[in-house]
Amino acid sequence: xxxxxxxxLMTLFSSPLFAITLTAGSFLVGQKIYKACKHFPLFHxxxxxxxxxxxxxxxxxxxxxxxxxxxxVLSLLLGTATVALAIPxxxxxxxxxxxxxxxxxxxxxxxxxxxxxxxxxAWACGASExxxxxxxxxxVTTPIAIVVTESLGGIPAIAAGTVIIVGIxxxxxxxxxxxxxxxxxxxxxxxxxxxxxxxxxxxxxxxxDTVTGAFSSLGLALTGAITAIATPLVWHVFQTL
Amino acid sequence: xxxxxxxxxxxxLGEAGSSLLGLPLPGPVLGMLLLFxxxxxxxxxxxxxxxxADTLIAxxxxxxxxxxxxxxxxxxxxxxxxxxxxxxASVGTVIAIVFTGLLMNKLIREEREGHDD
Numbered sequence: 083x084x085x086x087x088x089x090x091l092m093t094l095f096s097s098p099l100f101a102i103t104l105t106a107g108s109f110l111v112g113q114k115i116y117k118a119c120k121h122f123p124l125f126h127x128x129x130x131x132x133x134x135x136x137x138x139x140x141x142x143x144x145x146x147x148x149x150x151x152x153x154x155v156l157s158l159l160l161g162t163a164t165v166a167l168a169i170p171x172x173x174x175x176x177x178x179x180x181x182x183x184x185x186x187x188x189x190x191x192x193x194x195x196x197x198x199x200x201x202x203x204a205w206a207c208g209a210s211e212x213x214x215x216x217x218x219x220x221x222v223t224t225p226i227a228i229v230v231t232e233s234l235g236g237i238p239a240i241a242a243g244t245v246i247i248v249g250i251x252x253x254x255x256x257x258x259x260x261x262x263x264x265x266x267x268x269x270x271x272x273x274x275x276x277x278x279x280x281x282x283x284x285x286x287x288x289x290x291d292t293v294t295g296a297f298s299s300l301g302l303a304l305t306g307a308i309t310a311i312a313t314p315l316v317w318h319v320f321q322t323l
Numbered sequence: 324x325x326x327x328x329x330x331x332x333x334x335x336l337g338e339a340g341s342s343l344l345g346l347p348l349p350g351p352v353l354g355m356l357l358l359f360x361x362x363x364x365x366x367x368x369x370x371x372x373x374x375x376a377d378t379l380i381a382x383x384x385x386x387x388x389x390x391x392x393x394x395x396x397x398x399x400x401x402x403x404x405x406x407x408x409x410x411x412a413s414v415g416t417v418i419a420i421v422f423t424g425l426l427m428n429k430l431i432r433e434e435r436e437g438h439d440d
Contacts, residue, residue: 109385128384128391135392146396153389159379160386161351165334166376168358169368184430192423199422200415209407217411224387229349233341239393240408246391247412256420263421265428274424278416281383307359310352 084143096144101152108134121289123250123282128224157228164225171303177296178304181269189301192277193308196220197316216240218317220248222309223280223302230313245280252279253286268293276301326375333358 087095094100111134112127119125139149178185197218204217215236219227224245231241256275265271268291275283276298287298337354340346346353362368379386398405 105388106385109388112384128388131385131388132391132394135388136395139392146393150389150393156386156389160383160390161354162330162334163379163383163386164351165330165337165354165358166379168333168355168362169373169376170380171355171359172362172368175363181431181434184427184434187430188423188427191426192419195422196415196419199418200411203415204407204411207407207410209404209411210401213401213404213407217408220411220415224391225383226349226352228387228390229351233349237393237397238390239397240404242387242391243394243398244408244412248416251413251416252420255417256424259417259420260424263424263428265424267428267431270424270427270431273427274420277423278419307352307356310348314348 085141087142092142092144095142096148096152098152098155101149102156104135104138105131105153105156108132108138121285123253123286126246126250126282128246129250160225161229164229167223167225167303167306170299171307174296174300174303177300185273185300185304188273189277189304189308190312193305193312194316196278197309197313198320201316201320212236213240214320215317217244218313219309220244222313223306226306226310230310234314234317246282249279249282253283256283257286257290269297272297273301276303277305280305324371326369326371326373329358329369329372330375330379333361 108131109127112130115130116122116125116127135149138144139146197220200217200220201214204214209217215234216231216238217240218234218236219230219241222230222245224242227241227245228238231238252275256279257271260271260274265274271290272287272294275287275294279286280302284295284298284302288295333354334351335354336357337352338350340357341348341350341353
């Protein structure tokens with residue numbers, strides 16, 4: 083499934099300028115499709131964009147490694163965007179004060195429980211050490227998952243892919259599950275969505291109502307910060323078992 | 324320009340702190356925590372910092388495409404790992420939702436009852 087292209091065109095295709103434009107364009111298409119599908123989680127913009135980029139690489143025969151190195155500046159900016167997450171986190175501080183104790187206990191327990199249960203399940207199903215390393219940060223927002231996984235020595239691609247899948251699953255099943263459990267509080271529903279299903283779940287929470295949305299983004303931001311600290315520690319304990 | 328500089332400055336600070344002190348924390352995350360701490364002290368978010376942050380956060384989805392694109396390539400290479408990844412992502416997420424939801428629901432209820440006393 084590869085097209086023979088003139089060498090000059092190939093040179094253009096394997097340049098940073100082209101790779102970044104391709105990435106931005108694919109994301110734009112992804113956003114349009116997502117909107118057209120009324121924000122159906124399976125058609126999340128990142129999912130669509132990844133499919134477009136993959137199709138392009140397969141058709142032209144450009145290797146993933148080449149594309150990754152051409153887009154390195156985007157990975158650098160991903161770090162800058164991670165730093166920028168401090169601002170919404172700071173702006174949601176007032177929400178923490180309203181329910182400080184339940185929020186903080188849930189946050190710390192949940193942020194340790196989620197990676198632990200994921201690691202145990204994956205380990206029981208025969209995951210390799212490298213897969214385990216890449217799954218440790220799975221319930222946290224993707225940019226943080228990528229930087230945490232990189233620093234642990236896992237594969238960022240597995241972390242990124244899994245995080246997005248987790249977000250999609252969570253945003254579809256979380257509210258029905260909470261209905262079944264008879265959990266009605268919007269504070270709890272929002273925080274649970276953000277803690278377990280990060281940005282995709284938060285988008286779902288905002289569709290429900292603004293209180294659920296606000297607590298979901300609080301859960302997302304706080305979990306990101308705590309997980310970044312807790313995951314290396316959980317991994318350390320897991321390793322010594 | 325100042326907003327972008329502040330973000331980059333904290334990113335550099337985070338990288339430096341993480342590597343010089345040998346912390347297990349990734350540089351950008353440490354940078355985020357340092358900026359968060361600074362904001363808690365100065366108690367103000369300058370407009371240009373806000374606008375650069377908004378732009379970057381709005382482009383987060385695009386910034387992770389290069390890493391996310393690798394997912395399919397690695398799955399093909401390590402087919403034996405698809406099951407553990409799928410189980411961790413699906414079952415793990417459902418368990419995490421049940422656990423978090425029930426725990427926090429109980430805590431919030433206790434808090435309310437505490438206020439009634």
